[in-house]
Every structure is written in structure tokens, then in C-alpha cells.
Amino acid sequence: xxxxxxxxxxxxxxxxxxxxxxxxxxxxxxxxxxxxxxxxxxxxxxxxxxxxxxxxxxxxxxxxxxxxxxxxxxxxxxxxxxxxxxxxxxxxxxxxxxxxxxxxxxxxxxxxxxxxxxxxxxxxxxxxxxxxxxxxxxxxxxxxxxxxxxxxxxxxxxxxxxxxxxxxxxxxxxxxxxxxxxxxxxxxxxxxxxxxxxxxxxxxxxxxxxxxxxxxxxxxxxxxxxxxxxxxxxxxxxxxxxxxxxxxxxxxxxxxxxxxxxxxxxxxxxxxxxxxxxxxxxxxxxxxxxxxxxxxxxxxxxxxxxxxxxxxxxx
Numbered sequence: 641x642x643x644x645x646x647x648x649x650x651x652x653x654x655x656x657x658x659x660x661x662x663x664x665x666x667x668x669x670x671x672x673x674x675x676x677x678x679x680x681x682x683x684x685x686x687x688x689x690x691x692x693x694x695x696x697x698x699x700x701x702x703x704x705x706x707x708x709x710x711x712x713x714x715x716x717x718x719x720x721x722x723x724x725x726x727x728x729x730x731x732x733x734x735x736x737x738x739x740x741x742x743x744x745x746x747x748x749x750x751x752x753x754x755x756x757x758x759x760x761x762x763x764x765x766x767x768x769x770x771x772x773x774x775x776x777x778x779x780x781x782x783x784x785x786x787x788x789x790x791x792x793x794x795x796x797x798x799x800x801x802x803x804x805x806x807x808x809x810x811x812x813x814x815x816x817x818x819x820x821x822x823x824x825x826x827x828x829x830x831x832x833x834x835x836x837x838x839x840x841x842x843x844x845x846x847x848x849x850x851x852x853x854x855x856x857x858x859x860x861x862x863x864x865x866x867x868x869x870x871x872x873x874x875x876x877x878x879x880x881x882x883x884x885x886x887x888x889x890x891x892x893x894x895x896x897x898x899x900x901x902x903x904x905x906x907x908x909x910x911x912x913x914x915x916x917x918x919x920x921x922x923x924x925x926x927x928x929x930x931x932x933x934x935x936x937x938x939x940x941x942x943x944x945x946x947x948x949x950x951x952x953x954x955x
Contacts, residue, residue: 646769649700651751651783652680653733662740677933678709681780684898684934690717691936697769703730722765726758744893753785772802775909779808788812792820808901823859830866874918881951883922895934900925915951
């Protein structure tokens with residue numbers, strides 16, 4: 641029986657967050673702490689959905705030499721592990737957390753090219769976990785050697801299986817999805833990613849909404865444009881709303897965008913009205929900001945944050 645949610649992580653990572661009082665480029669920096677978490681966008685989405693209480697299956701590729709953090713995460717959160725193990729190690733991404741500014745500097749390694757056989761097994765596991773009513777999340781970078789059209793091709797196949805597809809990608813992979821014959825139900829570019837696809841700057845809210853509406857006209861049900869501290873725009877054929885984040889203390893921004901994707905997926909699965917979906921997705925991200933790594937404080941806490949948010953209608 642297909643799980644209600646399935647995520648794909650073809651290029652996951654172990655996120656090593658190094659905590660600094662302040663990041664001083666070109667100088668010796670004394671770390672206050674170092675935290676390691678099983679990560680990668682698809683893994684983070686799965687973790688947040690599990691914290692929300694949703695049944696979720698994780699698929700993708702993991703290096704067999706250092707998969708212990710992933711096995712621990714899956715066991716702790718009750719995530720069904722259908723990831724394929726490949727020789728070698730999963731890459732490590734370095735996150736430099738500047739506590740003075742609240743900023744995080746990411747140093748992401750490229751990952752290893754999977755063999756065709758391993759990729760076939762991973763995609764077979766994805767399709768086996770997908771069925772009518774499933775919400776499938778395709779997110780994160782593609783490992784070396786994979787075609788930019790990978791997510792676009794998978795979107796068509798998963799929609800044919802009756803799944804609701806959410807894509808969080810950038811660059812050539814996002815462009816390929818948006819040029820494909822079959823559109824996902826939702827995409828979540830940030831401002832920079834949307835500008836990259838548009839090919840020019842989008843300096844104000846009106847420009848962002850115009851491009852998002854153009855994507856909706858192509859057949860995407862929901863376009864969410866994340867704007868960091870400014871909140872996020874949620875655009876459908878019927879409406880546009882802006883949700884501003886609450887004023888909260890930020891423990892770590894690592895995984896906040898992935899938490900928003902998880903909130904979008906959860907809202908779509910419940911067929912929430914746009915204002916409620918937008919507030920839930922923003923609450924997922926805000927709740928995650930209060931904690932290190934990709935984790936939520938629990939369903940009740942997320943719902944309490946959502947209840948205090950407002951979806952502002954835009955023309």
C-alpha cells in the first residue's frame with residue numbers, strides 16, 4: 641500500500657553545522673559547537689512531515705559507509721527507509737552559523753555520480769512507494785551525471801501514477817520541470833531561483849507575482865515564492881496571498897525552506913484553502929527556525945504558530 645507521502649533524495653548530505661560567535665572571513669574562527677544531522681532537502685522534508693505526524697517514506701541514494709545518521713533519523717522519526725545504499729560516503733555539507741548576525745554560510749560539496757544500476761533501483765523504490773493519493777516531493781540538487789530533465793521526467797511518470805507532485809529545485813533542473821509537458825502540483829522557488837529562471841531581476845512584489853502567475857498559467861496549481869524574513873507569496877489561479885513570519889528567536893535557518901515544503905505538501909494533501917495552507921507552510925518554517933536541524937516541535941506547537949498568522953490577500 642502506498643504511503644501518503646514519499647520523498648526523493650538523490651544527492652543527500654550530512655549537514656555539519658559549525659556554531660560561531662561571529663564569522664570572520666580570512667581569520668581563524670573559534671567554533672562554539674559542531675552539530676551533525678542527516679540532511680539533504682528530501683530527507684529534511686521527510687523529517688518534518690514525520691514530526692507533523694504524517695506517514696512518510698524516504699527514497700533515494702545513501703552512501704553505505706556513513707549511513708548511520710540516516711538510519712538513526714529514520715528509526716527515531718518512524719520514517720520508512722526505502723533508500724538504496726551505494727558504495728562510498730554520503731557527502732558532507734558545512735553550515736557556518738554566525739550567531740551575531742543570525743546568518744548561515746553554506747559550503748556544499750558536489751556528491752558522487754551514482755551508477756545507472758543504483759539510480760534504477762532508487763527510482764524503482766520511488767515508484768513502488770507511489771500510488772493514487774500519494775504526495776511525492778522531489779527536492780534538492782541532482783548528483784553529478786544526472787540529466788537536468790530528471791525531475792521533469794519523474795513528474796510526468798508520478799502524475800501518471802495518480803500522485804500529487806511537489807518540486808523544490810533550482811537552476812537547470814527547475815527550468816526543465818517548468819518546460820516539461822506535465823506540470824507538478826506545486827513548486828517553491830525562492831526569489832533568487834525565480835530570477836534565475838526568469839533571466840532578469842524581480843525587484844519588487846509585483847514583478848514576483850507576475851512571474852508566479854505566468855507559471856500558474858502553464859498548469860502549476862500552486863507557486864510559492866519564499867522571501868526569507870519578508871515571508872512568502874502563495875499564488876494560485878484564483879488568488880495571491882502573502883504571509884509574513886512571526887517575530888521569533890532563530891536557533892538555525894538550516895532546513896527552514898524544506899520545512900516550508902513539508903507544510904505545503906501537508907496542506908495540499910488535506911486540500912486546505914489557500915489562506916490556511918499558506919499559514920501552515922509558514923508555521924512549519926517558523927517552528928523549524930527555533931530548533932537546530934530539520935525538526936519541528938510537534939503538531940500542537942506548529943498549529944499554535946499558524947493560528948497567529950494572517951494570509952494577506954493581494955490584488
